[in-house]
Amino acid sequence: MSRASWSAAGLALALLLAGCATGPGRPGVPVADTRAGAEVVQQARARRLAEITDWGFQGRLAVSTGDRGGSGRLDWSQRGEGYVAALSAPVTRQSWRLRGGPEGAVLEGLEGGPRRGGDADALLREATGWPIPVRALADWVRGLATPGARVGYGADGRLQRIEVDGWTIEYQAWWPASGRLPEMPARIQATRADARVRLVVDAWEVEGE
Template sequence: MPRSFLRIAVLAAVLVSAGCAVQPRREPLPPALEAAAQARQAEREAALRPVSDWSLEGRIAVSNDGKGGSGRIDWTQRGQAYAVSLSAPVTRQSWRLSAGPDGARLDGVEGGPRSGPDAQQLLLEATGWAIPVGALSDWVRGLRAETAGPARMEFGATGRLARLHQGGWVIDYVWPDAADASAGPVLPRRLDARRGEARVRLLVDTWTGHESLADGTAATPSQ
């Protein structure tokens, strides 16, 4: 088996087993620490939202109603426009979803490019993958999505966002260790989003575009 195929298979197995694991019960923070975490999250969102040009490279595993796959993801955001490239080495399939205020286009599917007003619907119809791309551009950075309605947040012992409930989805976060934090804000290393039978698991290998920001969220609420 080629090494690239083996890496993807191992990744999928790790993500699936982790997703199936029982999530540990998270005790709520004491009121004072909860208030501090909420305030720090608001400050973080205020700092990150103005960063309109950024990109990530990573690995993704998606499952929905018996359909699924895994592979590479490259996301480039330029203001309200974005381009997401998905590639699955095992099946040798790849797609490129681009979207903006004027609509969306999906390339790399059988029958030729498709276009329409809803990027998520285009991807679902072509691949069976339910990826909430409209909200994911915020969720992937650990932000509440401005277009997904009311949100409820849960924070871990460090004061970082641990779980987000929004738009019918539940998003769990894993953050890099303090030793791994580079200059700029700390961004999620992994997220696991689920709604019913749909699940999206994303591991980020590389972030670009946020380096000039100072991270005001590194301290824990107790500091």
């Protein structure tokens, strides 16, 4: 597997987990004058992404619930319906590896050995306290709405917000299209009640590129 030719260096300087106002360059921005036009652009993205079954990303994650929080790295590898998510928290020197798919999930890196369960969200929350919506994350991180979602677009025709199951997912910066990938999210924030998940994607990769 080779990574898409997107450098993380510029983003690392400009996009901190604390948030900033600007994002990566946007050459060839698609312009949609109406919601219908924006939906056409989004449908075209969805079709391109549906053809890519093996993909991954590396990024930085910050999670908070009330007065509790944590941050670290997230490396995600997707192969068809199966995924491996490796989380590491440098401050606490903890790391976890979550493997999942239609058959359930296994969380490794815990005292007492691996834990298994049918609900990856609950498994991760019980073990780490992090309210990460794992089951929906593979869609959200790529800028795809899950069933029943309300979708909002910006003036430039890009996806701006998804609201579903009490979560609000905001797309704050985008990487330009590269190779087989269309424009992809670079900075995302998801909130529900007092829970907040922030993700900065440093690099996307696609099998065969």
